[in-house]
Amino acid sequence: MNELLPVLDETRCTGCGDCVAVCPAGCLAMSGPTPWMPRPLDCVYCALCVRVCPTDALRMG
Ligand code: SF4
Ligand code: SF4
Structure with a gap:
């Protein structure tokens, strides 16, 4: 496995x-003004977070 978060x-x-x-x-959460990933092992690499972001602040990295 070499999936990108x-x-x-x-x-x-x-x-x-x-x-x-x-x-x-459910692997993301807000931490004050920005999101973070408290549960990275739960990520299914769907990239929905990247697609929904209105300012292109996320990328699969
Ligand atoms: S890639 Fe999918 S599962 Fe992973 S953090 Fe983004 S929305 Fe959640
Ligand atoms: S969708 Fe984009 S702008 Fe909105 S909190 Fe997430 S990373 Fe930030």
Whole structure:
């Protein structure tokens, strides 16, 4: 397995929380103004968080 986890560009993130809301695995959470990944082992690499982000602040990294 060499799957890539989403990576955040904090300079682009507005803190809207859409990525947390859309994640089907519940592996993201807000930490103050930015999302983080408290449960990386639950990620299913679907990239929905990347696609939903309105400011392109996430990429599969
Ligand atoms: S890639 Fe999918 S499962 Fe992983 S953090 Fe993003 S929305 Fe959640
Ligand atoms: S969807 Fe994008 S802008 Fe919104 S909190 Fe997530 S990373 Fe930040």
